[in-house]
Amino acid sequence: MTAAQWGGASALFLASAVEWVEAFTIVLAVALTIGWRRASSAAVAGLAVVAALIAITGVGIEAAEAYIGWIRAAIGIFLLLFGLRWYVKAIRRYAGRTALHDEAREFAETREQLESAEGRAAWVIAFKGVLLEGLEVWLLVVALGHTLSYGAAAGSAAASLVAVIVAGVALRSPLTRVPENLLKYLVACAILSFGSFWAIGGLVGEQVAWPLGDGTLLLLFAAYAAAGRIIAWRSRPAGSTTAGAQA
């Protein structure tokens, strides 16, 4: 595998893990209310929809392989839209301007919401939670599947799902120790790097825009990571001495 493929696979694995951890927290809260059997059936139903979407788009992308330049540019632009959003959010968390994502709080809020819900409503909450987090994974697989093979990208997302389920079932509690905010920041930098590389590479030609080739991805990643920390440091509230996110 090339450096770009390793980067793509790692970014996809970590980004998916972040989404699966959030989904697991919701399913766990529901399971403690309506039982593991029904909560699991909701999770499986949500995952089935995501798997179907991944399969359908995989076939579509393969059919459109002749327009690879355009596909590359379109995927790059999509990654920029997705990555910039994550990047700004992560910067604000580091600056202490946005609350850190807290799985324990998310768990408590979902439990509170479930107290007044009926069994069927609880099932829907688990289904929607898995589906919404899974949709983000689907988007990432479509986008980053281009660096690896589509199958390898889907496999990477599936591997992270298995890792989160194994860890979650073993602990039977919200995965609060996962450094979710740090992971999101690193993944945002990786997504922006790939997005920049493909978007402008697809529009004007990769060798023209990036004379250093794949190695540029590492430089882009370093630039985004360093700049993000500087922006976070500069936009910290006055009087704040500690980092917003130790995550």
Add this chain to the structure above:
Amino acid sequence: MSKLLQLIFGDLPNVLSVAVALLVAYGVSRVVPGAAGAVLALLLILAAALQALQANKRAARRSKGH
């Protein structure tokens, strides 16, 4: 559906930031092709800084209003 669109594209400042950065980088590529990528990266970092600061200002205005 709106949730899915929001998931894909983000909010208006996000879409505008990416669009402007790409347009400028594309324009630069017509004159200095090798600099287009660097310009794109710089503009995106600038956009992130502006978005982060704008959000800070909005939050400060809200807290003054209360």
